[in-house]
Amino acid sequence: MIRLENLSVTIHGAEILSAVSLDIAPGKVTGLVGESGSGKSITALAMMGLLPHGSTASGHAWLDEGDVLAKPEREMCALRGNRVGMIFQEPMTALNPLKTIGDQVAETLMIHRRTTRREAMEIARQRLARVGLPADRFPLNRYPHELSGGQRQRVCIAMAVALNPELLIADEPTTALDVTTQAQILDLLQGLVAEEGMSLLLITHDLAVVSGMADHVAVMQAGRIVEQGPTETLFRTMAHPYTRKLFAASSHQPARMPQAEDTALLCVDRAVRDYATARIGLFGKPGRFRAVNGVSFTLHRGESLGLVGESGCGKSTLTRAILGLDPLQGGAIRLGGQEIHAGPHLDASIRRRMQVVFQDPYGSFNPRWRVERLVAEPFHLSDGRPADMRDRVARALDDVGIEPGAMDRYIHEFSGGQRQRIAIARALITNPELIVLDEAVSALDVRVRAQILDLLARLQEAHGLAYLFISHDLSVVRSVTDRVMVMKSGEIVEEGPTETVFAAPSHDYTKALIAATPTIPADWQGEQHA
Amino acid sequence: MLRYALSRAVSLGLSLLVASVVIFAVIEVIPGDPAAYMLGMNATPDAVAALREQLGLNGTLVSRYLSWAGGMLTGDFGVSYTYKVPVADLVAQRLWISLPLALYALALSTLIAFPVGLLAAARRGGVTDYGIMGTTQLGIAVPNFWFAMLLVLVFAVNLRWFSAGGFPGWQGGLLPGLKALTLPAVALALPQASILARVMRSALIETLGQDYIRTARAKGLSRRQAVLRHALRNALIPVLTIIGLQFSFLLAGAIIIENVFFLPGLGRLVFQAITQRDLIVVESLVMLLVFAVIVVTFLVDLAYAAVDPRLRRRT
Numbered sequence: 142m143i144r145l146e147n148l149s150v151t152i153h154g155a156e157i158l159s160a161v162s163l164d165i166a167p168g169k170v171t172g173l174v175g176e177s178g179s180g181k182s183i184t185a186l187a188m189m190g191l192l193p194h195g196s197t198a199s200g201h202a203w204l205d206e207g208d209v210l211a212k213p214e215r216e217m218c219a220l221r222g223n224r225v226g227m228i229f230q231e232p233m234t235a236l237n238p239l240k241t242i243g244d245q246v247a248e249t250l251m252i253h254r255r256t257t258r259r260e261a262m263e264i265a266r267q268r269l270a271r272v273g274l275p276a277d278r279f280p281l282n283r284y285p286h287e288l289s290g291g292q293r294q295r296v297c298i299a300m301a302v303a304l305n306p307e308l309l310i311a312d313e314p315t316t317a318l319d320v321t322t323q324a325q326i327l328d329l330l331q332g333l334v335a336e337e338g339m340s341l342l343l344i345t346h347d348l349a350v351v352s353g354m355a356d357h358v359a360v361m362q363a364g365r366i367v368e369q370g371p372t373e374t375l376f377r378t379m380a381h382p383y384t385r386k387l388f389a390a391s392s393h394q395p396a397r398m399p400q401a402e403d404t405a406l407l408c409v410d411r412a413v414r415d416y417a418t419a420r421i422g423l424f425g426k427p428g429r430f431r432a433v434n435g436v437s438f439t440l441h442r443g444e445s446l447g448l449v450g451e452s453g454c455g456k457s458t459l460t461r462a463i464l465g466l467d468p469l470q471g472g473a474i475r476l477g478g479q480e481i482h483a484g485p486h487l488d489a490s491i492r493r494r495m496q497v498v499f500q501d502p503y504g505s506f507n508p509r510w511r512v513e514r515l516v517a518e519p520f521h522l523s524d525g526r527p528a529d530m531r532d533r534v535a536r537a538l539d540d541v542g543i544e545p546g547a548m549d550r551y552i553h554e555f556s557g558g559q560r561q562r563i564a565i566a567r568a569l570i571t572n573p574e575l576i577v578l579d580e581a582v583s584a585l586d587v588r589v590r591a592q593i594l595d596l597l598a599r600l601q602e603a604h605g606l607a608y609l610f611i612s613h614d615l616s617v618v619r620s621v622t623d624r625v626m627v628m629k630s631g632e633i634v635e636e637g638p639t640e641t642v643f644a645a646p647s648h649d650y651t652k653a654l655i656a657a658t659p660t661i662p663a664d665w666q667g668e669q670h671a
Numbered sequence: 672m673l674r675y676a677l678s679r680a681v682s683l684g685l686s687l688l689v690a691s692v693v694i695f696a697v698i699e700v701i702p703g704d705p706a707a708y709m710l711g712m713n714a715t716p717d718a719v720a721a722l723r724e725q726l727g728l729n730g731t732l733v734s735r736y737l738s739w740a741g742g743m744l745t746g747d748f749g750v751s752y753t754y755k756v757p758v759a760d761l762v763a764q765r766l767w768i769s770l771p772l773a774l775y776a777l778a779l780s781t782l783i784a785f786p787v788g789l790l791a792a793a794r795r796g797g798v799t800d801y802g803i804m805g806t807t808q809l810g811i812a813v814p815n816f817w818f819a820m821l822l823v824l825v826f827a828v829n830l831r832w833f834s835a836g837g838f839p840g841w842q843g844g845l846l847p848g849l850k851a852l853t854l855p856a857v858a859l860a861l862p863q864a865s866i867l868a869r870v871m872r873s874a875l876i877e878t879l880g881q882d883y884i885r886t887a888r889a890k891g892l893s894r895r896q897a898v899l900r901h902a903l904r905n906a907l908i909p910v911l912t913i914i915g916l917q918f919s920f921l922l923a924g925a926i927i928i929e930n931v932f933f934l935p936g937l938g939r940l941v942f943q944a945i946t947q948r949d950l951i952v953v954e955s956l957v958m959l960l961v962f963a964v965i966v967v968t969f970l971v972d973l974a975y976a977a978v979d980p981r982l983r984r985r986t
Contacts, residue, residue, distance in 0.1 A: 189889060191885070191888055191889065214893070215893075218891050218892070218893050219891065220891070221888070221889055221890065221891040222889060222890035222891030222892075223891055226889070226890075227889040229882060229885065229886065229889075231882055234881065234882040234883065235882045235883055235885075235886045236883055236886065237883040237886075237887070237901050237905070238883070238905070238979070238980070238981060239904050239905055239978065239979060239980060240901075248887075248890060248892075248900070249890045249891070252890070252891055252892060252896070253891055284980045284981070286980070286981050297886065300886070300890060301889070301890075
């Protein structure tokens with residue numbers, strides 16, 4: 142179908158891809174796996190002729206007998222969306238917010254075919270129905286903001302496959318989606334390949350996703366394909382050390398000892414959080430939306446408690462209430478017996494005893510402060526800055542494996558993993574008893590994630606910390622928590638020791654979540670060490 | 672959409688009410704006697720008393736406000752103390768010059784700024800872009816009266832295409848009137864166009880970096896098609912804000928240009944009324960200008976909703 146031959150790309154002189162050769166077979170799914178920055182997306186953009194400014198490409202990308210890299214822009218425009226379609230990671234921003242979904246799907250048809258708008262809309266309706274958005278529930282005049290992330294990704298797919306292209310490139314198509322939505326989207330992609338004879342290039346960082354989808358897998362590291370082959374063979378042999386490392390990291394189990402004590406640390410007692418929704422009518426009363434509905438649980442000292450659920454289930458709202466950022470409308474939350482009252486009057490000692498690490502290692506730091514000030518910031522919760530502040534910052538950084546010399550640098554000088562370590566150092570500086578980890582490892586590459594999970598396990602043991610581990614990633618929660626709670630529509634539907642819940646889930650929703658989580662078949666593993 | 676428009680209209684009415692109370696309060700309630708202030712140091716007590724009577728300053732605060740606001744609503748703005756004519760006539764006369772001039776300048780500014788901003792954004796980082804950025808920087812930095820004098824020198828004195836100033840009135844037809852307003856409109860428009868072009872450029876550049884532009888390119892749209900079909904309308908929101916602000920400024924802020932071209936516009940009227948301490952005219956004009964600004968804001972709000980479907984649902 143399309144054959145890459147010694148494809149090399151440099152951007153402003155820096156080599157991004159070197160001698161990538163890859164065959165994408167017709168009617169098959171080819172998986173391209175690697176960590177962020179390995180060159181997966183650039184490979185795809187090179188095939189589309191959409192490389193960023195300042196890039197130069199050499200080598201060949203054969204599509205039939207023509208070299209895509211040598212084609213002029215006009216021919217590339219005729220090819221994109223017509224013979225090769227592409228979808229991207231972020232469905233929330235991938236659609237033009239000012240155009241209806243019908244118009245956006247029809248546009249693909251109208252720029253490549255001589256059709257009237259009416260005919261194009263008719264085909265758009267069929268294609269949207271094909272990707273699971275039937276016209277009765279999703280009329281063509283819907284705008285993107287009226288759809289969920291998964292529905293928007295379906296619209297993107299409809300746009301990309303509107304003209305039955307020979308190849309669909311999917312760049313991390315499900316990374317931003319919940320597990321159950323991910324399963325549906327992957328299912329849809331598989332169906333399109335099977336029914337319409339399309340080839341699929343599936344780009345992902347998730348080995349489990351490719352293992353379930355791809356016929357052929359290529360593993361990419363630092364701009365090179367280090368290993369490729371039929372999926373099962375590749376997983377069984379894992380010839381290249383990098384593949385083995387990647388695999389080990391993705392199923393990494395940090396060495397940790399359960400150390401929960403019997404004393405309760407955090408008690409959430411029938412917590413209720415309501416939101417005001419938009420007014421109905423000009424003078425109507427605003428409606429109420431109950432995001433957290435009578436949630437109760439206890440977190441013990443030194444315990445790791447997981448909280449899983451899909452986006453919109455109320456876990457972030459609950460987290461904000463626990464942190465004292467939003468007031469409750471009912472029930473109570475106590476930390477070590479002290480009640481948490483949201484607002485400016487929240488006791489400083491409560492804040493000091495409870496710290497948080499957020500998901501985004503890029504957005505959660507002030508870019509104009511040096512690391513020393515960033516890490517020392519929670520000291521404003523104590524009575525004045527301690528005299529040995531600099532030493533304490535150095536110790537906290539040392540604790541998380543960052544050399545103390547980093548104190549005088551700015552946050553943009555650090556990688557995502559290093560930033561997340563600095564965020565943990567910032568949380569540690571007040572010697573807290575509880576750290577809330579709100580999707581703290583979700584944005585990290587597998588190998589970095591494994592290191593951070595190890596670090597968290599070590600810190601828990603050394604400082605006797607309790608963790609509230611909030612994540613949509615079930616496999617991570619399984620590997621690092623003692624107990625787990627499953628949240629759905631504002632309520633905890635299941636709760637119990639982690640292994641018990643995962644091995645024998647009792648609630649249907651938990652079962653559905655676990656079933657939707659992609660896994661590498663058990664019998665494919667283990668041979669690589671032979 | 673209707674609900675959005677209604678809610679904006681309610682907010683427009685409330686803004687007007689608050690503005691009228693504030694303007695009334697500032698001029699009437701501040702310490703000192705408006706009548707004595709208007710007549711100056713050498714006024715006789717009789718003259719002050721007579722003026723107080725004429726101004727209706729003898730009633731209670733509330734009744735004075737109601738009669739003033741009621742007069743405004745029915746088009747009765749009072750009688751100018753210095754010109755001895757109804758303020759409404761005075762304002763209407765001037766508005767027939769200032770409003771067309773403001774609209775003319777705004778149209779020119781938009782017509783210049785859109786293609787220039789678009790070009791700069793499309794050629795970002797290139798020679799064209801640097802040239803446009805430099806020129807617009809100059810356009811912002813140089814005062815508009817200097818442009819006005821330059822235009823007079825070139826097109827009126829040397830080429831004799833336009834007259835150097837004055838206004839023949841609209842009774843002679845549309846074209847002579849527009850012709851007389853052309854040089855002032857250009858002088859007013861150049862700095863505004865420079866600002867607008869830069870806003871347009873930066874809004875477009877930001878939009879062009881959005882994911883949906885990449886999606887559009889992946890669908891097979893050329894760069895030009897992606898810009899015209901997807902980026903332009905998305906970049907319009909900040910541009911509309913600036914256009915609204917510019918109109919409000921142009922309506923009353925043209926005073927220097929009106930002086931350069933000897934145009935009897937609103938700006939000059941404001942200036943004259945202030946120097947002659949004619950509070951009746953000042954009060955009415957301030958209210959009128961506030962009204963214009965609030966109405967323009969309302970129209971800009973409606974334009975936002977026309978551009979952005981996400982706003983239509985909001986109240």
